[in-house]
Amino acid sequence: MDSARYEAVAGAIAAPVVTKILIAGGFGVGKTTLVGAISEVRPLRTEEVLSEVGVGVDDTAVVEHKHTTTVAMDFGRITFPSGVVLYLFGTPGQERFWFMWDELAYGALGAVVLADTRRLADCFSSVDYFERRRTPFVVAANKFDGAPEYDTETIRDALDLDSDVPVLLCDARRRDSVKEILIASVTHSLTKHRAAAAHR
Numbered sequence: 001m002d003s004a005r006y007e008a009v010a011g012a013i014a015a016p017v018v019t020k021i022l023i024a025g026g027f028g029v030g031k032t033t034l035v036g037a038i039s040e041v042r043p044l045r046t047e048e049v050l051s052e053v054g055v056g057v058d059d060t061a062v063v064e065h066k067h068t069t070t071v072a073m074d075f076g077r078i079t080f081p082s083g084v085v086l087y088l089f090g091t092p093g094q095e096r097f098w099f100m101w102d103e104l105a106y107g108a109l110g111a112v113v114l115a116d117t118r119r120l121a122d123c124f125s126s127v128d129y130f131e132r133r134r135t136p137f138v139v140a141a142n143k144f145d146g147a148p149e150y151d152t153e154t155i156r157d158a159l160d161l162d163s164d165v166p167v168l169l170c171d172a173r174r175r176d177s178v179k180e181i182l183i184a185s186v187t188h189s190l191t192k193h194r195a196a197a198a199h200r
């Protein structure tokens with residue numbers, strides 16, 4: 001891309017934009033909690049009480065106090081003072097809803113993969129998915145009570161992440177913590193998209 005076109009694109013990105021960030025990760029990792037903690041509109045939720053039908057299908061044994069599950073997805077919105085509006089889409093955790101992922105991922109600026117350090121392997125499939133699609137993502141380890149406190153480099157090694165993937169710690173219940181994660185995600189995604197545009 002010649003420099004004049006690059007400037008035009010970079011200028012367009014710097015102007016107020018509406019964009020989409022996906023919130024992914026395994027069952028019970030805190031996706032619904034994260035969207036609820038930050039959304040300025042009452043988050044659209046599609047929670048249902050875990051039913052007999054989900055028994056043996058949804059992995060409830062490891063997720064204490066969890067009586068509802070997101071059937072389709074979470075949706076929320078946040079406006080930053082810069083004018084950037086983020087739409088947040090929580091991806092359905094259960095594998096039987098994966099057919100929806102491609103629809104949700106279409107046009108997303110980037111993604112946040114939430115991880116629970118007690119069950120790190122649960123986010124492998126999300127990491128794989130975004131790596132394959134080349135969707136820029138950050139990994140955020142959600143702090144659960146009693147969960148081992150790994151440092152971010154240990155988490156990076158365990159998930160075999162590239163050195164440029166930001167790994168952060170968060171508390172999905174706290175608005176300021178979620179805001180930090182979203183800013184990291186937008187910043188990282190713009191850097192990746194700009195680098196890709198400059199190479200075209």
Ligand SMILES: Nc1nc2c(ncn2[C@@H]2O[C@H](COP(=O)(O)OP(=O)(O)O)[C@@H](O)[C@H]2O)c(=O)[nH]1
Pocket residue numbers: 025026027028029030031032033034064065066069070093142143144145170171172173
């Ligand atoms: N201690 C603790 N509990 C959390 C945190 N985030 C979520 N939870 C709880 O974990 C459970 C699962 O969270 P939920 O948002 O429904 O997970 P989802 O399946 O990914 O949407 C709920 O009972 C939350 O209240 C966190 O950061 N710390």
Ligand SMILES: [Mg+2]
Pocket residue numbers: 031032033069070074090
């Ligand atoms: Mg949920």
